[in-house]
Amino acid sequence: MKADFEQRIAAWLDGRISEAESETLQQELRDSEEARTAFRLYAELDTVIREVADTQGVGTISKTGGSSMSTPGPAMTPFAKAAMALAAVIIVAVTGTLYYQHVNANRNIARITGLNGALTWIGNGGRIVQGSGSEQEPTRWSNVLSEDAELPGGTIEGTAPDSWFELEFDDGSSAMIFGESILTFSDQGQKELRLKQGRFSATVVPQPAGEPMLIRTPVADLKVIGTQFDVEAGPESTMLYVREGKVRIRRVRDGKTVDVQADHRVVVTSDSDMLLGFVGPERTWSQTPFWENLSTFGNQDSIATQETRDFDGTRNLLLSEESSSLPAQDTGHTIRSGDLLEVHYVWRSDQWWNAQDQIAIKLFTTDNDLISGAPTFFATLLSRTPTGDDTYQTGSGRATATKMESGKKLFVAIDTQDGDGELDGVAHVDNFQLQVTRFRKPGLRSLDDFQLEGTPFPDPLPAPTPTIIIGGNVRNGDFNRN
Amino acid sequence: MKHPAEKQSASDDDERYEAFVRLLVEHEPRVRSFLRGLLPTFYDVEEVAQEASLIAWRKFDSFEEGTAFGGWLLTIARFEALKYRRRVARSPLVFRDEVWELLAEEASGEENQQIRRRHLEVCLGKLELTKRNLLLKVHTSGVVIREVAQQSGKSEEAFYKVIQRLRVILRDCVLKSVAAEKA
Numbered sequence: 001m002k003a004d005f006e007q008r009i010a011a012w013l014d015g016r017i018s019e020a021e022s023e024t025l026q027q028e029l030r031d032s033e034e035a036r037t038a039f040r041l042y043a044e045l046d047t048v049i050r051e052v053a054d055t056q057g058v059g060t061i062s063k064t065g066g067s068s069m070s071t072p073g074p075a076m077t078p079f080a081k082a083a084m085a086l087a088a089v090i091i092v093a094v095t096g097t098l099y100y101q102h103v104n105a106n107r108n109i110a111r112i113t114g115l116n117g118a119l120t121w122i123g124n125g126g127r128i129v130q131g132s133g134s135e136q137e138p139t140r141w142s143n144v145l146s147e148d149a150e151l152p153g154g155t156i157e158g159t160a161p162d163s164w165f166e167l168e169f170d171d172g173s174s175a176m177i178f179g180e181s182i183l184t185f186s187d188q189g190q191k192e193l194r195l196k197q198g199r200f201s202a203t204v205v206p207q208p209a210g211e212p213m214l215i216r217t218p219v220a221d222l223k224v225i226g227t228q229f230d231v232e233a234g235p236e237s238t239m240l241y242v243r244e245g246k247v248r249i250r251r252v253r254d255g256k257t258v259d260v261q262a263d264h265r266v267v268v269t270s271d272s273d274m275l276l277g278f279v280g281p282e283r284t285w286s287q288t289p290f291w292e293n294l295s296t297f298g299n300q301d302s303i304a305t306q307e308t309r310d311f312d313g314t315r316n317l318l319l320s321e322e323s324s325s326l327p328a329q330d331t332g333h334t335i336r337s338g339d340l341l342e343v344h345y346v347w348r349s350d351q352w353w354n355a356q357d358q359i360a361i362k363l364f365t366t367d368n369d370l371i372s373g374a375p376t377f378f379a380t381l382l383s384r385t386p387t388g389d390d391t392y393q394t395g396s397g398r399a400t401a402t403k404m405e406s407g408k409k410l411f412v413a414i415d416t417q418d419g420d421g422e423l424d425g426v427a428h429v430d431n432f433q434l435q436v437t438r439f440r441k442p443g444l445r446s447l448d449d450f451q452l453e454g455t456p457f458p459d460p461l462p463a464p465t466p467t468i469i470i471g472g473n474v475r476n477g478d479f480n481r482n
Numbered sequence: 483m484k485h486p487a488e489k490q491s492a493s494d495d496d497e498r499y500e501a502f503v504r505l506l507v508e509h510e511p512r513v514r515s516f517l518r519g520l521l522p523t524f525y526d527v528e529e530v531a532q533e534a535s536l537i538a539w540r541k542f543d544s545f546e547e548g549t550a551f552g553g554w555l556l557t558i559a560r561f562e563a564l565k566y567r568r569r570v571a572r573s574p575l576v577f578r579d580e581v582w583e584l585l586a587e588e589a590s591g592e593e594n595q596q597i598r599r600r601h602l603e604v605c606l607g608k609l610e611l612t613k614r615n616l617l618l619k620v621h622t623s624g625v626v627i628r629e630v631a632q633q634s635g636k637s638e639e640a641f642y643k644v645i646q647r648l649r650v651i652l653r654d655c656v657l658k659s660v661a662a663e664k665a
């Protein structure tokens with residue numbers, strides 16, 4: 001019985017306990033103080049063995065961290081030394097490279113090449129610097145968060161949806177975080193980054209042999225030799241998309257490892273199968289049926305759709321605030337007065353999209369019924385502002401056509417509504433649907449209704465049903481299927 | 483050239499930092515043991531220990547010198563562990579609220595840890611070298627115990643039993659040593 005209990009503790013510590021065993025173990029722990037004491041002892045044992053094992057394995061690192069550190073006293077046991085060295089490693093490599101930065105305050109490893117929005121940098125000696133727009137402390141580090149400033153490593157945290165931060169390492173590799181992301185970076189001969197949460201993109205030049213860039217997330221570790229890739233990390237999942245080269249990703253929980261090639265992505269969760277998914281190349285407007293780029297500054301060879309940042313595993317519209325992009329379509333529908341026009345879609349914000357920026361669906365007619373004609377916008381349907389958590393949200397709106405539009409062709413444009421004065425935001429739109437519901441006045445004859453002379457109109461009229469004019473298999477143009 | 487006042491300020495910062503590091507080095511092992519008894523993996527332990535250390539550093543100005551740094555750090559760690567637990571709550575490895583609370587409460591009041599740790603080190607040294615190395619190997623960061631099991635040529639089940647036997651030997655050794663010291 002006792003042996004079974006101990007086996008269950010061991011299985012828990014090794015991360016291989018089944019749900020049923022876990023239930024039994026918890027019952028035992030709940031019911032018996034003796035069991036809890038035994039459990040604590042095993043946990044303690046596990047910690048100490050781990051510390052000793054790690055200290056033996058990382059001696060060179062601990063030497064770096066501990067070389068200029070004040071030691072408590074001369075009479076240290078080997079274990080105390082080990083614990084101390086390990087603590088130094090933790091401080092150096094993990095807690096925002098606090099100690100390392102402190103003793104290496106003058107060794108800069110990266111340069112800021114761009115930044116925006118509210119940011120916090122935790123750097124040398126744990127100093128916390130608020131940056132980019134917010135008032136800064138009058139410290140010797142107060143100007144640290146500015147373009148071209150050099151940093152010795154530390155933790156950068158974006159604290160608003162429109163925050164972003166780009167840095168370039170000494171070897172030319174660059175990294176960028178977007179939105180509410182937390183990234184710790186260090187370079188002690190080998191670049192080591194920890195993306196605690198959020199989104200991260202990097203272009204990594206070939207790294208020295210045996211010293212790949214290491215990126216740690218809550219659920220997976222990545223080894224990067226030299227490539228371009230994007231990572232999205234949350235507490236329970238990590239998505240890796242490799243644009244060029246190859247990245248090795250390893251699940252922390254069970255060590256399962258896969259190599260992700262260019263144009264592929266993988267999602268790692270505690271129980272995902274880690275299968276690679278092919279990510280199709282971006283498509284231009286000229287490759288996108290029905291839709292075109294109506295902007296006078298844009299061209300039909302710019303990017304229209306892509307498969308990354310997807311909603312449901314299919315292609316989505318890449319929408320930009322820039323004036324060079326204005327997706328629009330001739331719906332083929334002729335408007336009648338009273339038509340109820342409804343749009344439904346999903347969307348999400350991406351880099352540089354401000355908290356006040358919105359999607360604007362514009363319905364319009366033109367003076368010559370051609371999409372190239374002079375437009376008259378008769379309805380602008382705004383989305384809500386972004387949730388800021390990088391997830392898709394729904395958008396919808398409705399408008400009723402009047403006599404002014406009656407008899408004219410309906411055109412639709414997917415535009416943006418700027419909220420911060422900066423036209424640089426990017427968003428994604430998927431599953432766009434436009435439907436029309438035609439309401440008839442009771443008793444009014446309609447060309448659509450073939451009525452035999454002398455036959456009374458049915459009373460009441462059948463309920464009007466909406467007709468999808470964009471969406472599903474109708475003129476969707478890749479926005480909701482590959 | 484730095485202004486003298488700025489130099490003085492930098493020097494104060496250095497002293498403060500060193501004081502913090504000394505205290506952290508002294509008390510951090512206990513925090514890690516405490517966390518290991520609550521969190522399912524060492525990765526989780528490291529995450530929370532890091533966060534707790536950072537928060538302790540940020541709040542170090544409010545720490546009253548002469549009071550118990552260990553207890554203060556442990557309180558921060560316990561709170562951070564609770565926050566972390568909410569994020570990983572769906573894992574079957576995460577204990578239910580009542581079990582978690584019992585373990586956290588009792589571990590916070592634990593007093594013999596330093597003594598046990600000292601004996602653990604000695605007991606580990608007493609293990610036969612190959613057994614000791616095997617135990618250390620499977621506990622090294624980044625090593626996947628299942629892979630070591632496969633390489634060993636034993637079945638996974640048999641391998642886990644070997645490791646568990648070594649843990650039991652160590653536990654018995656520690657309990658015996660602590661009892662002898664107290665006697």
